[in-house]
Amino acid sequence: MAETIRLDVARYRPEQEGEPTFQSYEVPLRKEWVVLDALNHIKDKVDGSLSYRWSCRMGVCGSCGMMVNGEPKLTCATFLTHYAPGPIKVEPLRYFPIVRDLVVEITDFMAKLKSVKPWIVREDEKLVSEGEYLQTPAQLDQFKQFSMCINCLCCYAACPVVGLDQHFIGPAAIALAQRYNLDSRDQGNEERLDMLSQHEGIWGCTFNGECSKACPKNVDPAGAIQQYKIKAVTEWFKSVLMPWGKGGTK
Amino acid sequence: MKQAHAYTLYRPKWYRKRVSTWWWAQQWRSFKFILRELSSIAVGYVGAMLLWMIWSLIQGPESYANFLAWLKSPLIIVMSLIAFGFVLYHSITWFNLAPKAMPVRVGGKRLPEWMVAAPNYVAWIVVSAVVIWFVIGGK
Numbered sequence: 001m002a003e004t005i006r007l008d009v010a011r012y013r014p015e016q017e018g019e020p021t022f023q024s025y026e027v028p029l030r031k032e033w034v035v036l037d038a039l040n041h042i043k044d045k046v047d048g049s050l051s052y053r054w055s056c057r058m059g060v061c062g063s064c065g066m067m068v069n070g071e072p073k074l075t076c077a078t079f080l081t082h083y084a085p086g087p088i089k090v091e092p093l094r095y096f097p098i099v100r101d102l103v104v105e106i107t108d109f110m111a112k113l114k115s116v117k118p119w120i121v122r123e124d125e126k127l128v129s130e131g132e133y134l135q136t137p138a139q140l141d142q143f144k145q146f147s148m149c150i151n152c153l154c155c156y157a158a159c160p161v162v163g164l165d166q167h168f169i170g171p172a173a174i175a176l177a178q179r180y181n182l183d184s185r186d187q188g189n190e191e192r193l194d195m196l197s198q199h200e201g202i203w204g205c206t207f208n209g210e211c212s213k214a215c216p217k218n219v220d221p222a223g224a225i226q227q228y229k230i231k232a233v234t235e236w237f238k239s240v241l242m243p244w245g246k247g248g249t250k
Numbered sequence: 251m252k253q254a255h256a257y258t259l260y261r262p263k264w265y266r267k268r269v270s271t272w273w274w275a276q277q278w279r280s281f282k283f284i285l286r287e288l289s290s291i292a293v294g295y296v297g298a299m300l301l302w303m304i305w306s307l308i309q310g311p312e313s314y315a316n317f318l319a320w321l322k323s324p325l326i327i328v329m330s331l332i333a334f335g336f337v338l339y340h341s342i343t344w345f346n347l348a349p350k351a352m353p354v355r356v357g358g359k360r361l362p363e364w365m366v367a368a369p370n371y372v373a374w375i376v377v378s379a380v381v382i383w384f385v386i387g388g389k
Contacts, residue, residue, distance in 0.1 A: 014263035097264040105264055160280065163269040207347060208283050226351030 005029040005080055006087035007038055009050065012098050020098060022089075023047075029084060035075040036064050039090070039102075052102035059216060062150030065157070066102055067091040072154035074216045093157040109153060112169045116177035116195050121188025139184040146179035146224055148217040155221050158214035161204055168204040169196070171211035171221030178224040181231075197232040205229075285336075286343045292336030295329070345370040 004026045012020040025046055027038040036054055043050050055061040057076045064075045069089050080088065096104035126133070155171035156162045162170050177196055180186045196202050205225045212222040270276070274284040306317040320326060349366035 012265055014265070019265055095269070097266040099264055160269075160273060160283075163273065206283075206287065207351075209347070209350070210279075210283075212350070220350065223350040223353065226347075227353065230351060 003029045005038075005084060007035075007042070008087050008089045009039070009042070009102070010089075010091040010098075011050070011101050012092075013049075013100065020091075024087070027080075029080055029086075031079075031081055033080050035066070035068055035073070035078045035080060035088065035090060038080055038088075039075065050102075051100045060150060062152035065093050065152040065154045067094055067157060072157035072214045074152055074154065077216060093153055095157055095159075095163040096153070104153075106153065108166070109151075109156065109170065109173070113151070113173045113176065116169065116173050116192055117188055118173070118176040118180055120180060120183060120186045121191055122185075123187045133185040135184055142184070143179045143182035146175045146182070146219055146221075149176055149179070149215075149219045149221075150217055152216065154214045154216060155211035155219075158210040160208055160210070161206060165200070165204055167200040169201050171205075171225065172219075174202060174205075174228065175219050175221035175224040178228055181228070193232065193235065196228060197236075202228050202232060285339065289336040289340035289343075292333040293340055295333050296337055299330075341374065345374070 005028075007025045007027055008022045009025060010020045011017075011023045025038075025042045027033075027041050027046075030037075033041075034057075036057055039050065039052055039054075043052075052064070052066070054064040054076065057064070059074055059077050062074075065072060066075050067073070067090070068075065068078050069083060070091075072093060075090070080086075090102065092098050092102045092104045096106065096109075099105050149172050151172060153172065155175075159168075159171055161168050174196060177192050181189050181192060202225050205222075207222060207226060209222045212220045215221065274280040303314075303317060306313040321330070345367050348370055349363035352366060354361045354366050
């Protein structure tokens with residue numbers, strides 16, 4: 001196949017250069033090729049030193065998020081033909097420190113994610129012999145959308161607040177917190193409230209809405225954050241109006 | 251900087267790009283977002299004008315006449331027009347965002363977004379119509 005497309009790929013080799021540069025590669029323009037296929041082609045046939053993350057190549061693992069022509073995208077779901085005749089600019093996810101080429105440092109995100117306890121918190125743990133915690137399809141439907149998050153971090157790269165305030169917990173972590181808050185089996189609402197209702201939590205969000213546009217799994221983190229803002233305000237009102245109450249969880 | 255940077259120890263040579271002060275000017279939709287945020291100043295301005303109007307009404311007819319005369323000065327007319335534009339923009343963007351913040355569920359299904367936004371618009375138009383009717387019909 002004669003037709004090719006040019007990829008301008010960001011390179012950063014800390015042992016050689018002080019800041020990222022771009023390197024251009026010509027790759028075959030195939031109808032069924034996504035940006036990740038082009039990167040794999042480069043690594044395999046052209047330049048083995050190119051570093052990037054990927055795993056499942058089918059939109060499940062969330063490893064291959066990168067900036068494609070300035071937009072955060074899952075490169076395994078972003079077709080080359082969409083950008084023809086090119087060139088296509090491929091950069092590491094915005095706002096994250098760059099480790100090498102297209103690989104970013106995400107330890108900070110992992111710490112933030114853990115801080116909101118994205119797991120089922122129980123006050124009264126049942127014995128295994130007592131059986132599972134049952135849930136109706138309607139109860140599942142309450143949080144299912146937010147559970148689709150694959151931690152690809154496209155929403156962080158889309159959010160200007162993440163860029164401006166490093167302490168902002170960020171869209172995906174809050175959406176996942178909300179996923180567990182809305183789960184009928186969970187009892188950890190109050191534990192998460194302290195973390196989420198601080199300035200670096202939901203109140204850092206300016207409802208720019210870019211996170212929801214960038215999300216490849218239609219999680220709508222912006223919606224999750226605004227819904228949580230309403231919840232935090234009602235909880236606060238309840239605690240002021242009824243200081244004797246426990247400030248209920250659900 | 252709190253816990254966020256503990257890991258710099260192990261990644262001494264990473265590269266972090268500073269966000270430009272002009273980040274909002276680089277894309278049309280970021281610019282629209284900043285305009286939306288700025289529109290709250292206009293909302294505050296209109297609120298202050300309303301409070302001032304009530305205050306001058308309480309002070310008596312002379313004070314209210316002075317207030318009305320001040321409103322008619324060219325600079326204030328221009329300011330009011332700009333504020334009106336911003337307040338319109340503020341209201342429309344707010345109503346359009348409302349469905350995201352308030353997902354209404356009926357019978358286990360989430361209502362489509364327009365069904366949450368529409369009542370806001372209807373209420374807005376009705377209240378505006380009543381106000382206009384008072385202003386015009388009062389003369």
